[in-house]
Amino acid sequence: MMPLLRHARYVLSENPVTGLAFGLFTLFLIAAIFGPLIAPYNPLQSDAVNTLKPPTWAHPFGTDQLGRDIFSRVLVAARLDLSIAFASVILAFLLGALSGVAAGYFGGWTDRIVGRLADTIMAFPLFVLAMGIVAALGNKVINIVIATAIINFPLYVRVARAEANVRRDAGFVEAARLSGNGEARVLLGHVLPNIMPIMMVQMSLTMGYAILNAAGLSFIGLGVRPPDAEWGIMVADGANFIQSGEWWVAFFPGVTLMLAVFCFNLLGDGLRDIIDPRQRT
């Protein structure tokens, strides 16, 4: 563990941006966990007197068309946005890594079926497929998670398949097989843990995309229903006021969303530099 930590410190000092991204990540995590506790106002409480007020000290991000405090809503939304992204990334990992590892390890028919499935998903423009899936499954948050997981599935399959393929005849796999482990056990107990670091990198690289995708879906009115606070839907709300100059309604949720995606993309790159230095650019 020590060399890895030392290497991590080296990479961080080489690339301070990763450190910055990690700081941002901590902030987002705090907002997601404690958001409702630290929010100065009730995010759903409307206030007929103070509608569409520009940012002031009392309302640092201003208020929206119902007089709700935008800062509180942005803060509270972190939990929903990050949960959707986390859940979809974990689901994509479970589906993609397992089938990808099996495809790479067994080859043959397993490989062909999994490959065809991934290719079929890749034949669609991904956001459009996600729209179609949510439309078919029904307009619910859980279906945004499923749709986002499905469109990320091929990426996980590709990485897991390639990595498992390289290892199928590696010494430690042969050794595990010779000591009498069944194929399933070799696969799950030996091959999968061995490619976990690379899968972790993949997960953090796709987190940003998952957030962007989920926010895009709710921007066009899928999944999250008002009055729930979510960054994408808040930007959609604010879109109605851009032409009349009330910029803050869309601006603050939009910037937060952008920072979150930016933070996860940088974090993914940083994590890749630490775990898989060959891929450094």
Place this chain on the structure above:
Amino acid sequence: MLKLLLSRLATAIPSIAGVIVVTFMLTRLLPGDPAAYFAGLAASPQAIAEVRTKLGLDKSLPEQFVGYIVDLAHGNLGNSLSTGQPVVAEIVNRLPASAELTLVALFLAVGIAIPLGVLAAVKQGTWIDHLCRIVTTAGVSLPVFFTGLLMAYVFYYLLQIAPAPTGRLDAFLSAPTDITGFYLIDSILTGNLETFRGALSQLALPAISMAIFSLAPLARMTRGSMLSVLNSDFVRTARASGLAPRTVVFTYAFRNAVLPVITTLGMVFSFLLGANVLVETVFAWPGIGLYAVNALLTSDYAPVQGFVLAMAVLYIALNLLIDLLYGLVDPRVRLDS
């Protein structure tokens, strides 16, 4: 060349088959009753049963699938509930608006990303390299609908140099005679400069927001592949032979570096076609993306399914085009096939 074309077409067949199966599944296999969807929210049980028979949903799944294929072969994607129009006709009508926007965005993205990537690689470590890195990291992080809104606010509301973000053409201008369906081209063909200017100014903001979103992967790939080609032996040989730096970079390095960039175009198209939906929503652009979004909001499912299928077929066709382009640029691919 014909052989190459045919072999590439053959590789697209499984994709198309997969896409058709998936869109069929999206309508029939998943939870929920399509008949209830298609009958509308307020339909009585009798009306739903009627729709079920009409749509053939009382038949077995394989029979339904055959019916679906027959419908597709006849170019029938069903009718929209809210307008009563055939989905195919609406999609065909609206396609030029989307295509014009997407193509202009693509040209913008390629036109910025490739020079930027090449310069960043040639002048590695200078300010232009850092600029390239910032653009590529920030570009993929920007939610395209947010960039669009922000630009509308700055250029329409604050600076007042852009027209209102609503549609393809100002209400006071008349649309050009329909020749290609692309307003920019049609207005030039008919010599209507005022309409051309109007169409261009409406197009600028949505096209730029889409271009910003999609240029990141292109610039990143151009820089990376240029760097590796510039470090290769044949470039060193060319330099050692005393060729002008310009010749080395453009004739020798760039031609080889462009191959992976062409491959990246596939991903860029996936980005663009998705971003298209969001940008059309922001700018009230009357294309197929906005059509699908409006249909989604009224639970009108036939247009959504038609839209997904049309986009997938378009995407497969674009990927086919990329493959062929690849063959044109790289003679080795032609020999292999």
